[in-house]
Amino acid sequence: MSAILVLIGFSLFVALVFLGAYIWAVKSGQYDDKYTPSVRMLFDDNKIESEKDKHKNT
Amino acid sequence: MLEANDLCNYYAIDETPGISKRDSIIRNFDFLEDPELIQKLIEFSDGNITNITFDIPQMHCSSCVWILENLYKFDPGVIHSEVNFLNKTLSVKFREKETTIKKIVEQLDSLGYLPNLSLDTNRDDKLKNEFKRLYYKIGIAGFSFGNVMLLSFPEYLSYTDLVTAEFQNIFNWISLGLSLPVFLYSASEYYISAFKGLKKKIVNIDVPITLGIFVLFFRSLYEMFIGGGVGYLDSMTALVFLLLTGKVFQNKTYDAMNFERNYKSYFPIAVTIKKDGKETTIPVDKLEVGQRIVVKNNELIPADAILISEKANIDYSFVTGESQPVEVFNGEMIFAGGKEIGQAIEVETVKEVSQSYLTQLWNSSAFNKKHESKIETTVTFVSKYFTFIILAIAISAFIYWVNTDVNLAFNAFTAVLIIACPCALALSTPFTLGNSQRIFGRNKFYVKNTSVVEKLAEITSIVFDKTGTITETLGSKIEFIGEKLSKDEQNLIKALVLNSSHPLSLKIASLLSFNKKLNIENYSEETGKGISGIINGKNILVGSRKFVSNKNIEENDISTNVYVSIDNKELGYFRITNIYRTGLKEIVSSLIKKYKLFVLSGDNEGERENLLNYFEKEKSLFFNQSPHDKLNFINDLQNKNEKVLMIGDGLNDAGALVKSDVGISIAEDINNFSPACDGIMDAKSFKNIKEFIRFSITSKKIIIISFIISFMYNIIGISFAVQGTLSPVISAVLMPISSISIVVFTTISTNFMAKKRGLL
Numbered sequence: 001m002s003a004i005l006v007l008i009g010f011s012l013f014v015a016l017v018f019l020g021a022y023i024w025a026v027k028s029g030q031y032d033d034k035y036t037p038s039v040r041m042l043f044d045d046n047k048i049e050s051e052k053d054k055h056k057n058t
Numbered sequence: 059m060l061e062a063n064d065l066c067n068y069y070a071i072d073e074t075p076g077i078s079k080r081d082s083i084i085r086n087f088d089f090l091e092d093p094e095l096i097q098k099l100i101e102f103s104d105g106n107i108t109n110i111t112f113d114i115p116q117m118h119c120s121s122c123v124w125i126l127e128n129l130y131k132f133d134p135g136v137i138h139s140e141v142n143f144l145n146k147t148l149s150v151k152f153r154e155k156e157t158t159i160k161k162i163v164e165q166l167d168s169l170g171y172l173p174n175l176s177l178d179t180n181r182d183d184k185l186k187n188e189f190k191r192l193y194y195k196i197g198i199a200g201f202s203f204g205n206v207m208l209l210s211f212p213e214y215l216s217y218t219d220l221v222t223a224e225f226q227n228i229f230n231w232i233s234l235g236l237s238l239p240v241f242l243y244s245a246s247e248y249y250i251s252a253f254k255g256l257k258k259k260i261v262n263i264d265v266p267i268t269l270g271i272f273v274l275f276f277r278s279l280y281e282m283f284i285g286g287g288v289g290y291l292d293s294m295t296a297l298v299f300l301l302l303t304g305k306v307f308q309n310k311t312y313d314a315m316n317f318e319r320n321y322k323s324y325f326p327i328a329v330t331i332k333k334d335g336k337e338t339t340i341p342v343d344k345l346e347v348g349q350r351i352v353v354k355n356n357e358l359i360p361a362d363a364i365l366i367s368e369k370a371n372i373d374y375s376f377v378t379g380e381s382q383p384v385e386v387f388n389g390e391m392i393f394a395g396g397k398e399i400g401q402a403i404e405v406e407t408v409k410e411v412s413q414s415y416l417t418q419l420w421n422s423s424a425f426n427k428k429h430e431s432k433i434e435t436t437v438t439f440v441s442k443y444f445t446f447i448i449l450a451i452a453i454s455a456f457i458y459w460v461n462t463d464v465n466l467a468f469n470a471f472t473a474v475l476i477i478a479c480p481c482a483l484a485l486s487t488p489f490t491l492g493n494s495q496r497i498f499g500r501n502k503f504y505v506k507n508t509s510v511v512e513k514l515a516e517i518t519s520i521v522f523d524k525t526g527t528i529t530e531t532l533g534s535k536i537e538f539i540g541e542k543l544s545k546d547e548q549n550l551i552k553a554l555v556l557n558s559s560h561p562l563s564l565k566i567a568s569l570l571s572f573n574k575k576l577n578i579e580n581y582s583e584e585t586g587k588g589i590s591g592i593i594n595g596k597n598i599l600v601g602s603r604k605f606v607s608n609k610n611i612e613e614n615d616i617s618t619n620v621y622v623s624i625d626n627k628e629l630g631y632f633r634i635t636n637i638y639r640t641g642l643k644e645i646v647s648s649l650i651k652k653y654k655l656f657v658l659s660g661d662n663e664g665e666r667e668n669l670l671n672y673f674e675k676e677k678s679l680f681f682n683q684s685p686h687d688k689l690n691f692i693n694d695l696q697n698k699n700e701k702v703l704m705i706g707d708g709l710n711d712a713g714a715l716v717k718s719d720v721g722i723s724i725a726e727d728i729n730n731f732s733p734a735c736d737g738i739m740d741a742k743s744f745k746n747i748k749e750f751i752r753f754s755i756t757s758k759k760i761i762i763i764s765f766i767i768s769f770m771y772n773i774i775g776i777s778f779a780v781q782g783t784l785s786p787v788i789s790a791v792l793m794p795i796s797s798i799s800i801v802v803f804t805t806i807s808t809n810f811m812a813k814k815r816g817l818l
Contacts, residue, residue, distance in 0.1 A: 004225075005225075005228065008209070008232070011205075011208075012205060012232070015201060015204070015205055016201075018201075019197060019198065019201045022197045023194060023197060026190055026193045026194060026197070027190070031189075031190075031193055032142070032186065033142045033143070033144060033145070034144075035143050035144045036123060036140075036141050036142055036143040036144070039120045039123045039124075039143065040123060040127065040141075042120065
């Protein structure tokens with residue numbers, strides 16, 4: 001039966017990690033704006049490229 | 059400019075990018091150098107790096123996001139800019155040494171994204187934090203609920219004999235540890251709300267909920283550590299989790315819309331003043347009595363003032379709803395909120411901004427106290443009786459058993475309170491109304507919160523504003539009264555009016571046909587009177603009756619007429635009337651059976667005859683209503699115990715919209731202008747208004763049906779409870795089943811009804 005205790009402890013630990021991740025996600029504002037990131041994602045490649053260009057030039 | 063900054067692929071991103079810059083006016087942003095004003099606009103500054111958030115209503119496509127987030131390429135002083143598309147805001151972080159707010163705003167303006175600068179910047183940070191807190195709470199509750207439930211599994215499956223007492227003890231401690239944050243943190247808002255309600259002697263729905271949670275928790279403690287049982291912590295965490303889900307569902311808001319605006323949002327943030335012959339701009343709240351201000355074309359006059367220039371054309375549509383500009387002459391009074399049409403004028407202020415005629419409306423009591431409607435929500439009404447009935451049952455069960463078995467008596471008493479906990483009751487309202495709100499939203503009717511839906515169902519009278527509400531904002535009908543004009547005459551008149559940019563001239567021009575170009579001699583325009591010219595040797599006059607007939611006729615006619623004469627022969631006049639919104643006739647005739655309808659117009663009585671066709675009753679029409687009159691009218695109706703729905707559009711309705719039980723503002727473009735209100739309706743959805751009201755009544759019926767269902771669950775549960783035979787398993791099963799079935803029922807039935815009514 002003590003195996004169960006270990007398992008419970010482990011599962012609780014995993015669950016707590018996820019809870020922590022969730023709270024962090026809320027805190028860092030990921031739930032504030034649920035639309036813009038979906039658009040921004042499409043531009044990211046360009047941004048990086050042009051930043052690279054800048055580095056090349058300097 | 060885009061090219062210069064290596065942003066050529068801007069146009070590659072979206073098929074229809076950008077907004078063309080509508081005007082090439084170079085705006086003066088000098089006022090953005092005023093340190094006091096800057097302090098009010100910025101969010102955070104450490105003297106080096108500054109944060110500021112702009113409202114940019116023009117933002118409309120993905121290209122906008124891209125260009126605004128690449129602001130640092132235009133202005134190296136900008137460190138970072140981030141768009142929130144739904145809120146239509148842009149937050150910019152910049153180095154104060156390298157750039158200024160003024161430069162950034164100029165840059166944005168040149169890109170076509172003129173920020174909406176206003177001092178009414180109480181951004182809803184508070185609301186945002188509340189949302190965040192709700193997300194934390196629901197996360198914690200969900201986490202505990204899942205884990206406590208797992209630990210309770212042996213109990214559910216009656217494997218209790220497999221679990222030794224020692225294990226049970228450990229399980230209990232873990233469950234307790236998991237539920238404590240739920241009990242102390244996640245559920246705390248229910249305690250607060252219940253306490254606040256009781257303090258005001260109102261038994262709201264949170265009272266029985268709080269009671270239930272407390273009894274669940276303490277009875278579990280007793281059972282786990284004294285009674286040797288497993289307790290009801292799984293039920294408790296499930297209850298809190300489900301309740302919070304309902305809350306999240308209910309809290310749908312429309313971010314980009316602002317339901318709380320006051321006049322500050324519309325007034326200019328800065329004004330141009332003239333001092334010692336020099337023009338400077340100052341922030342509007344620094345404006346003092348006796349200062350000379352320069353008001354350019356299409357600018358608002360921020361404070362009551364006296365005209366210094368020769369004359370001005372003031373458009374008061376913002377204030378009164380009267381659509382025709384008014385002529386004002388030197389020395390006459392101009393009221394705040396008026397808009398100058400035409401050349402720049404100079405005025406001298408006689409009152410402070412906050413003391414002006416229009417803005418005083420906001421000093422009225424309707425704006426000061428948090429407006430509370432007299433309409434009682436169904437759930438508060440029910441919970442009042444519900445709580446007392448439950449308490450009565452619990453106490454009688456206790457009294458019944460107390461002589462035979464004290465233990466059993468306590469058992470029954472607490473069990474009743476646990477099982478009767480109105481989870482299903484509390485969930486039916488948010489889910490029904492939340493769903494209705496979404497359905498309204500799909501039909502371009504956006505309500506501030508779910509309680510508006512419920513209030514809409516209780517309406518007994520409806521008050522319409524005229525201009526812009528039941529008439530189209532743009533476009534009015536024009537017709538010629540008199541003998542039919544010949545082709546030549548039409549041509550002559552059109553040739554003449556084409557020279558004038560007056561709105562009436564444009565309308566007349568659009569009516570007339572035009573064959574050949576004609577040369578005009580001696581063209582002259584007299585503001586407020588009319589235009590004249592000689593074409594092909596014929597002397598043509600177009601304008602007011604007095605102007606055209608050259609006689610001294612006092613004009614008593616109140617509708618807007620434009621007279622025409624050719625070679626001193628009067629031909630007749632053009633009559634300009636409002637166009638009523640499509641479907642108005644049907645709306646009025648269907649609503650008039652059930653509701654008292656009124657029309658309040660800021661305009662003159664010119665439309666009385668036309669309106670009577672729609673509204674039949676003479677005494678339901680009121681003209682020449684000032685914003686204060688409108689507010690008082692609503693107040694009078696409410697004193698007669700009417701529940702008033704006000705539908706309006708402009709600032710002149712602002713008082714009435716706030717005062718009414720439900721205030722709906724009609725807007726051609728929902729992202730544009732709308733005064734403080736409970737709901738914003740797209741003008742195109744106006745024809746659906748009857749369906750909206752009907753649907754809100756349906757929603758209310760659905761709530762009542764789901765109340766009945768949840769009472770039936772309660773009866774089953776209580777029949778176990780009063781016998782003292784409630785086991786944790788029954789409680790753990792009954793609670794989620796009843797709640798989920800209610801949620802499913804309300805969602806399906808609202809969707810079904812919406813489909814049936816053609817709203818979905």
